Amino acid sequence: AQSVSQHNHHVILSEAASLELGCNYSYGGTVNLFWYVQYPGQHLQLLLKYFSGDPLVKGIKGFEAEFIKSKFSFNLRKPSVQWSDTAEYFCAVIYNAGNMLTFGGGTRLMVKP
Amino acid sequence: ETGVTQSPTHLIKTRGQQVTLRCSSQSGHNTVSWYQQALGQGPQFIFQYYREEENGRGNFPPRFSGLQFPNYSSELNVNALELDDSALYLCASSWTKGGEQYFGPGTRLTVT
Numbered sequence: 001a002q003s004v005s006q007h008n009h010h011v012i013l014s015e016a017a018s019l020e021l022g023c024n025y026s027y028g029g030t031v032n033l034f035w036y037v038q039y040p041g042q043h044l045q046l047l048l049k050y051f052s053g054d055p056l057v058k059g060i061k062g063f064e065a066e067f068i069k070s071k072f073s074f075n076l077r078k079p080s081v082q083w084s085d086t087a088e089y090f091c092a093v094i095y096n097a098g099n100m101l102t103f104g105g106g107t108r109l110m111v112k113p
Numbered sequence: 114e115t116g117v118t119q120s121p122t123h124l125i126k127t128r129g130q131q132v133t134l135r136c137s138s139q140s141g142h143n144t145v146s147w148y149q150q151a152l153g154q155g156p157q158f159i160f161q162y163y164r165e166e167e168n169g170r171g172n173f174p175p176r177f178s179g180l181q182f183p184n185y186s187s188e189l190n191v192n193a194l195e196l197d198d199s200a201l202y203l204c205a206s207s208w209t210k211g212g213e214q215y216f217g218p219g220t221r222l223t224v225t
Contacts, residue, residue, distance in 0.1 A: 004155075042218075043203075043217060043218040044156075044203065044205075044216040045216075049213050090155055090156075092155075094211055098169065098211060099146070099163075099168055099169045099210045100146070100161065100169055100171060101148070101156070101158060101205075101214060102158070103148075103155030103157070105153075105154055105155050106154070106155050
């Protein structure tokens with residue numbers, strides 16, 4: 001079955017630390033890749049997406065992600081986190097030009113001021 | 114531009130009852146998808162509607178059903194509620210069937 005794994009369930013960082021959240025997907029042909037963020041009390045928001053082209057994708061709020069096809073990975077990065085980045089982050093995949101998002105289990109990030 | 118809206122915000126139902134959740138898609142979007150998010154988990158795909166037709170379904174029983182209306186708004190109906198149906202139900206809309214999806218705030222359903 002097609003699946004998405006996020007290795008870190010909880011991450012705690014101090015402000016200005018660098019962030020990398022892991023995301024791996026199972027083999028399933030072509031993929032469209034997404035990172036969503038859910039700030040406390042708010043709805044899921046799209047951070048960035050990869051459909052094709054440059055495997056290094058830049059999103060909103062200084063986030064970026066790199067698609068490494070050989071590793072089936074799409075890790076999220078930010079060079080310097082802020083307290084306002086405290087949220088839950090979800091990696092999601094659409095396989096084979098389908099229509100359903102398959103989500104990972106999410107990573108809760110807490111940034112200490 | 115109005116985003117995706119959902120109603121109601123919260124709902125409490127008793128086991129065995131039926132519930133209807135509503136979603137208004139973002140302006141210009143013709144596709145609506147529904148997801149169930151249990152506590153501490155990622156959302157799981159229930160089904161998608163494209164131009165009023167069901168366009169794919171996840172691993173959910175037939176007591177989960179839906180509708181899409183000509184204005185592209187949508188309903189999710191759940192019959193014979195079970196305790197495990199307690200979850201956040203999310204609606205997402207998109208311009209096309211496989212495009213990026215924009216989520217609403219969700220409806221929190223509690224089944225007692």
